[in-house]
Amino acid sequence: MLKVNHLFKSYKTGNTVYEVLKDVSFEVKEGEFVAVMGPSGSGKTTLLNCISCFIPKDEGEILLKDRDISRLSEKQLARVRNERLGFVFQDFMLLDGLTVFENVCIPKVIKEAPYEEMEKKAQSLLALFGIDAISDKYPAEISGGQKQRTAVARALMNDPFLILADEPTGNLDSKSSEAVIGAFVSASKTLKATTFMVTHDTFSASYCDRVLVMKDGKVFQELRRTGERREFLGQLLEVLAAMNGGEEK
Amino acid sequence: MSLKQVWKRSKDKNKSAYRQFCFCISFAVLLITSYIMMLESPLIQQTLPEGGDSRKQVYMIFVLAAAGCVIFTVYAASLFLRYKSREIGVFLALGTEKGKVKALLLREISGYTAAMIGAGLVAGCLVSLCLGILFEHLVKGLSEYSFAFTGIGFGASLLYGLFILAMLLILSAHFMKRSNIMDILNEQRKQEPLKKMVSPPYLIGGILLFAGGLLLAFVMPAAVAKMTGHYMGAWTNLFYLTALAGLYRIMVYSISCHRKGRRPQKYYNNLISYGMLKFQGSSFVRNMLVVTLLLAGGIFAAFYVPINGQENSSSLARYESMYSMFYTGDAAVPSQKEIANLAQTYGVELQQYRKAQVLQVVGSGVNRDDVDEKGNLKEVYEKQHALYEIFSAGDYEKLTGQKAEPQPGTYYLIQSPGAQEDLFFRFDDIDSLYLDKWEKFMPLAYGKTVTYQSLVQGWGFDHQARLVVSDADFQKIKEGTEAFPRETQVLFNSKGGDSLAFAEELYLRFGQGCSADMKVCNGYDAWQHKLQGNEYDYAGKVRYDPANSVKEADWQYEPLFLPLKEAGGMKRYAVYLLLFVYVSIICLAAAGVISYSRSQSIALGSSQVFSDLEKLGADAAYQRKLLAKQLKKVFLLPTLLGGFGMTAFGCLMLKTNDGVLSAGEIKTIGIFFVILLAVMAYQYGIYRFSRKKAQSLLGL
Structure with missing residues (x-):
């Protein structure tokens, strides 16, 4: 589904060049739930921003279903973001003036899709994530976990090829985090959604099929879940503890 | 480095917020000063008959423009305080004494406001002087009075400036009174949402208040006086406030109430715009109300010219002997x-x-x-x-x-x-x-x-x-x-x-x-x-x-x-006409500036939402369309309500004069519509300019 080949990205401040991504390559298969972990400054968020084309890369390829999205025009890119990618942000990014139901509808509203199909799809996603009872509430009236589940539902509205999530549980307590990760797992199992998530949270990462651990702009290690989640969580904690400067939950 | 220096450094880095604040204060004072100076000059005072309708109308529109400018400056100050809130919050959070921060803020606000009031007064005097000279030139030989600065004019302008200064100091002191640092820190992000659920009865209530207020303030005193001979007095003007409250409700409804109704597709296509507008807040509606009133005042003043011309020509037609x-x-x-x-x-x-x-x-x-x-x-x-x-x-x-x-x-x-x-x-x-x-x-x-x-x-x-x-x-x-x-x-x-x-x-x-x-x-x-x-x-x-x-x-x-009257035409009323044209220009200028400022604050306040939407796949064209929809609300409803409302009122005045519409009056109505079109074109021009600036602010 997603192939990243030899990706390089650097920032220039004055005469100093900071290399943030150094030859990053990996692949995410259809239906996979992949997390990226690593200490601050390891390049996780830059990687996500490059994949989303929010920032330009220096070198390399970003192939979404074998199409290099980094070479698309602004207009084409907007269409890809709307229809082929789904985004979940750390601070939810819901529109305060719209209800939960209406927020979920936004990707299709931007697409100006027929409303009957839109309503049906939004209702089914709200039900899937257990937030149908609050569909008429406004963001200010619901909890952080409910907001993030609304954001997950919104990300799935156009049946994207790939969901990109940036620290989706970063602003949540453990109970809410569990509910949100549950939403990603449901999306993966029920809708066969492919998810690529950046996280600091080892607990959340333990729900994934695979975890890429980054360090100093490179994929330092790749861990695949083969057994129980608890087992995988232990494995992750061990790797992170072993990493110099690694952060643990 | 002292706190004062840190404060100054921050100011140097954020000049645009200061520029906007200064512009708003000085522009408001400029408008009002030039208005008062002109109004109080012998050229106008000696020309407008004591107790006459023209004098009353000019003062009525003046009160409207002055109130509009006060609201506009308070709005500019609250925007400025919102911008300062984060900085103030950080100072407080790091343990700076509130008294010190408050003193710095009040000193800064009073310093800038006083300087801008001074600049506004000087500029207002200059504008009125230039216009006074222009008036004198245009009415040369028609009026024996000339433009001159008067003590009353200067005193009233100064008083207006001091009133603004007092308002802003009260606002700043009130802002600093809050004890919750998190509230101060988050002030910049705070929105003023409108009541989220307004139902049709809310709108009906608004319409009733509006119509009832006009009826009680405008129709009732005349009817009671005619029927009973009882003169009700000026207190009935208070009912205009009821009409204003009704107008406010109508605007709130127009902003916050959108239903799927019979056109659900249209509703969904505009969903984001509706949601954003609703969250722009009640200050948005207050703003629209002020712009509506200023446009109505400006159009009313502009109507004076054709009404006068029509009265002049129709009255001449009634003379049987030359x-x-x-x-x-x-x-x-x-x-x-x-x-x-x-x-x-x-x-x-x-x-x-x-x-x-x-x-x-x-x-x-x-x-x-x-x-x-x-x-x-x-x-x-x-x-x-x-x-x-x-x-x-x-x-x-x-x-x-x-x-x-x-x-x-x-x-x-x-x-x-x-x-x-x-x-x-x-x-x-x-x-x-x-x-x-x-x-x-x-x-x-x-x-x-x-x-x-x-x-x-x-x-x-x-x-x-x-x-x-x-x-x-x-x-x-x-x-x-x-x-x-x-x-x-x-x-x-x-x-x-x-x-x-x-x-x-x-x-x-x-x-x-x-x-x-x-x-x-x-x-x-x-x-x-x-x-x-x-x-x-x-x-x-x-x-x-x-x-x-x-x-x-x-x-x-x-x-x-008659040969003299026909040739002289409206020259005799030149001073009146020029004054009303000037009043009209002031009202329209104030409406234009308020609409422009609001447009820019919409763009600034919504920048995060636009950025989020971009991430959700909204391309630049879609975002431009969305921005245009937001800005249209700032311009469209006030222009329609103020413009058509005042045009309808003007037609009603002509009709109720003698119960019939003469050919001359029908022609005057035609001129009303030409003025209305010109005002709409002006508003459209401001809209285009504001949209262009807002787009560039958002990088669209």
Whole structure:
């Protein structure tokens, strides 16, 4: 589904060049739930921003279903973001003036899709994530976990090829985090959604099929879940503890 | 580094917020200062009649513009405080004493505000001076007054500036009063959402309040006064506030209530825009309300010009004779022969020259100048009320060609076509005349009205009333009176030649030849002067220039020559017209600046949402469309409500004047729509400019 080949990205401040991504390559298969972990400054968020084309890369390829999205025009890119990618942000990014139901509808509203199909799809996603009872509430009236589940539902509205999530549980307590990760797992199992998530949270990462651990702009290690989640969580904690400067939950 | 230096460094880094704040304060003070300076200058003060409608209207619009500018500056200050909130919050969170931060903030606000008030005052004075000179130039020869700065004008402008300063200091002190640092830190992100659920009854309530307020403030006092004679007083103007509350509700509903209804697709296509607007907050609606009022005020002022023009041309069409003049017996005005000779000089053929004697007699009447302590109009019958002018039936027929046969002991009142009694004047107010020579009262009853515009003086009532009595009664009055000079009324027409030059020359000779008794203003009544002696207000207040018929005159004996009136047209009202055009420009400028500032704050406040939408796949075109939808709300509803509302009001005024719409009035309505279109085009231009700037702010 997603192939990243030899990706390089650097920032220039004055005469100093900071290399943030150094030859990053990996692949995410259809239906996979992949997390990226690593200490601050390891390049996780830059990687996500490059994949989303929010920032330009220096070198390399970003192939979404074998199409290099980094070479698309602004207009084409907007269409890809709307229809082929789904985004979940750390601070939810819901529109305060719209209800939960209406927020979920936004990707299709931007697409100006027929409303009957839109309503049906939004209702089914709200039900899937257990937030149908609050569909008429406004963001200010619901909890952080409910907001993030609304954001997950919104990300799935156009049946994207790939969901990109940036620290989706970063602003949540453990109970809410569990509910949100549950939403990603449901999306993966029920809708066969492919998810690529950046996280600091080892607990959340333990729900994934695979975890890429980054360090100093490179994929330092790749861990695949083969057994129980608890087992995988232990494995992750061990790797992170072993990493110099690694952060643990 | 001291706190003061940190504060200054932060200011240097964020010049745009300071620039916007300074611009808003100085612009508001500039507008109001130039308005007050112009309004209080002798050019305007001496031209606008005391207690006249024009004066009331100018002041009414001024209050509107001043209130709009206060709201606009308070809004600018609250935006500025929101911008400062994060910085202040950080200082407080790091343990700076609140008192120190408060002192820094108040010093900064008062310093900038005072400086901008000073700049606004100076700029306002300069603008008014330039406009004053322009006015003087445009009305050269038409007004004897000139533009000058006055103490009242400067004092009032300064007072306005101090009021703004006080408002902003109170606002800043209130801002600093909060104890919750998180509230202060988050102030920048705070939104002012509107009530999220407004239902159709809310809208209906708004419409009822609006219509009811207008009805109670505008229609009710006039209706009550007409029906009961009870004058309700100025307190009824408070009902305009009810109308405003209604207008506010209508706007809130338009912003916050959107339903799927019968067009769900349209609803969903506009969903994001609706949601964003609703969260722009109640200040957004207040802003729209102020802009609506300013546009309405601006359009109302602009309507003054066509209404005046229409009244001028329609009133001229009502005159049956081309030349009408009257004078006292001792005046050395041109005789028929001299007029004929003069006419010949200009190749003008004199036609239908008619002349009649007019008697001046004191008669009874009703004084309705005051109201009692309960607000009821006081009607005081006075046996010797005013000096009236009397025509004999025979002479009236000779002058007008109309057969008039009043019964002995009755009178006909000469009136304009369509004249009606009102609260202050009745046709039958006179019931006797005083024959001073015989010291006897002669009873006289009202018969009917006769119409002949060329013989009507002023309003045709009270001391300007002219009566027709039977020939026998005329003879009796003539014999029984001697206290006031006899007059002569002359009417004639002309054909061909240079009638304008002829009329100008005749006007000059008439003015030069008039007697001392004729040098009186319109409000003058010789009987009241005699009665009140030195206390009498209207003595010696005449204003006219025989050499310049276009110059505004307040002269009871002014001859009415149609060629002059037609040529002079609206020049006579030039000062009025210019003032109203200026008022209109001020209101429109204020509306434009407020709309522009609001547009930019929408762009700034929504930048995060636009960035989020971009991430969700909204391309630049979609975002531009979305931004345009937001900004359209700022412009469209106020323009439609203010524009069409005021146009409808203008049409209503023309219709209710006399119950019918004449061809001239229909033409005036056409001009109303041209003005409306021009205002809409202006608003559209501001919208385009604001949209372009907002797009560049958002990088779209």
